[in-house]
Amino acid sequence: MSAYDPVCCINNSTILTTHNDIFPKDFFSATSLEDVPKIAVFQENAAEVPSFVSSLLHELPSDFNQAYNLELMNEHCVRLVDKQEPNFIIAFTVDQKKSPLLLAQCESVKKNIAARAGFNKGAKWIADTRFAGYIVAYKA
Numbered sequence: 001m002s003a004y005d006p007v008c009c010i011n012n013s014t015i016l017t018t019h020n021d022i023f024p025k026d027f028f029s030a031t032s033l034e035d036v037p038k039i040a041v042f043q044e045n046a047a048e049v050p051s052f053v054s055s056l057l058h059e060l061p062s063d064f065n066q067a068y069n070l071e072l073m074n075e076h077c078v079r080l081v082d083k084q085e086p087n088f089i090i091a092f093t094v095d096q097k098k099s100p101l102l103l104a105q106c107e108s109v110k111k112n113i114a115a116r117a118g119f120n121k122g123a124k125w126i127a128d129t130r131f132a133g134y135i136v137a138y139k140a
Contacts, residue, residue: 020050037065059098
């Protein structure tokens with residue numbers, strides 16, 4: 001008998017394990033889920049979750065979930081929503097290289113927007129990194 005280690009919590013209802021199996025959240029104790037990242041996945045992509053999430057979690061820094069909420073729209077649109085400033089979102093793809101430098105550059109973009117009081121107007125700002133070598137910031 002072997003235990004299944006949780007990798008992430010999907011839509012606050014299911015758990016993806018290290019064996020790429022999905023179980024109901026209540027199969028695991030609250031303490032075993034304390035440090036597990038929570039991911040919002042849009043339902044039409046539920047079948048592809050294990051392959052997408054494994055790729056994402058290996059590429060992102062291990063502590064990303066302390067600063068961001070992860071939303072998986074589809075393989076072409078993954079969003080990191082800033083926990084301190086929920087009106088700031090970083091967009092990228094599943095296959096895209098996600099380095100700590102890229103997140104640091106996006107943090108710099110966020111600081112520039114905040115310095116110009118861009119978040120005071122209630123608009124959401126997207127830092128879109130899906131362009132080759134560029135970060136395009138725009139209001140959504």
